[in-house]
Amino acid sequence: xxxxxxxxxGRQVSIxxxxxxxxxxxxxRDNLALKGPRFGxxxxxxxxxTVHVDGKSVRSCVTPLSSIKxxxxxxxxxxxxTPQKPHPVQQAFIQEQAVQCGYCINGMxxxxxxxxxxxxxxxxxxxxxxxxxxxxxCGTHARIVRAVKRAAEMS
Numbered sequence: 001x002x003x004x005x006x007x008x009x010g011r012q013v014s015i016x017x018x019x020x021x022x023x024x025x026x027x028x029r030d031n032l033a034l035k036g037p038r039f040g041x042x043x044x045x046x047x048x049x050t051v052h053v054d055g056k057s058v059r060s061c062v063t064p065l066s067s068i069k070x071x072x073x074x075x076x077x078x079x080x081x082t083p084q085k086p087h088p089v090q091q092a093f094i095q096e097q098a099v100q101c102g103y104c105i106n107g108m109x110x111x112x113x114x115x116x117x118x119x120x121x122x123x124x125x126x127x128x129x130x131x132x133x134x135x136x137x138c139g140t141h142a143r144i145v146r147a148v149k150r151a152a153e154m155s
Contacts, residue, residue: 005070008032009079017065024068025049025060028076036077036106040135047107047134051076057114077106080113089113092151093144100138107134112148122152 005014008028015031028034028051037060040048044059051060052075053068068074081087086094089112099105108131115122115130122130127148136144 004065006068006074007070007072008034008074009076010073020066021064023061024051024058024063024065024074027065028060028074034076034078037110038103038106040103040107045133045135046104047111048104050107050110050134052080052110052114055114055117057111077109080109087113088154089116089148089151092147092154096143096147096150098140098143098147100140104134104136104138108136108144112144112151116148116152116155120152120155122148124149 001016001018002020003014004017004020005012006027013032015027017027017031025037025039028037037051038048039061040046042061044062047059049059049061050057052058054072081090089109093099093105093109111131111134119126124145127145131144
């Protein structure tokens, strides 16, 4: 067993782990009880596990914990905003009612927030391209795209 320091959602945390190469997703969910990132496919193909590492979208299901340095900032859905002050993307998803079953929403929101950080006035085509690797089986894509457009206008 080893102790590992991480910077998650604005705070320094320590976790005890058996395997330094365990997926970041498992550390976040099992050790820190964060439920935003979800296990979907385990192959980095669906996006349900997306988190930010230093502002970049990362598929946490295939990211070994050992690749995350103690000074890197990991942000999950829980750290993006708060219920009292949601991130603009979270607020826009609420306003557009862009959630049906909710399983993909973590990835959609996290990918959208990272995308909008570098694209202030994206076109619909750019939004669709940015979210192309995030899977949603419920078919709320039109509302998700509207939510991202709304969030871009709010930022």
